Amino acid sequence: MADCLFCSIVAGDIPADVVLSTDTVVAFRDIEPQAPTHVLVIPKVHYENIGALGAEDPALAGHLADAARQVAEADGIGDAYRLVFNTGAGAGQSVFHVHGHVLGGRDLTWPPG
Numbered sequence: 514m515a516d517c518l519f520c521s522i523v524a525g526d527i528p529a530d531v532v533l534s535t536d537t538v539v540a541f542r543d544i545e546p547q548a549p550t551h552v553l554v555i556p557k558v559h560y561e562n563i564g565a566l567g568a569e570d571p572a573l574a575g576h577l578a579d580a581a582r583q584v585a586e587a588d589g590i591g592d593a594y595r596l597v598f599n600t601g602a603g604a605g606q607s608v609f610h611v612h613g614h615v616l617g618g619r620d621l622t623w624p625p626g
């Protein structure tokens with residue numbers, strides 16, 4: 514999609530620290546990490562948010578969840594990590610290409626802020 518930051522990362526037009534790439538999913542380290550592990554997992558195809566992805570391609574949503582597991586295990590946090598999908602500007606979403614934040618490597622409090 515034109516003017517989408519994460520589509521540009523998928524296309525290789527903007528550099529990213531990619532840790533996993535499959536036929537359908539890319540994972541790369543967040544540019545402003547909020548934890549020792551902070552990786553974004555995204556589908557290569559553009560969907561605005563996790564609701565749209567889940568409704569239109571639930572199998573791909575499953576691939577995203579499994580990519581998050583692989584990323585967490587590769588970083589040694591497979592036993593304790595958080596997978597967050599901010600959905601809508603009011604919930605903190607700032608990039609409107611669905612992405613799961615894989616967070617871990619420190620104590621994560623609940624409820625989140």
Ligand code: AMP
Binds near residue numbers: 546
């Ligand atoms: P959200 O606020 O949930 O939409 O998350 C967007 C995330 O994208 C933020 O955590 C940003 O730090 C991250 N981000 C923005 N630009 C880049 C980039 N070029 N490479 C990696 N992460 C980015």
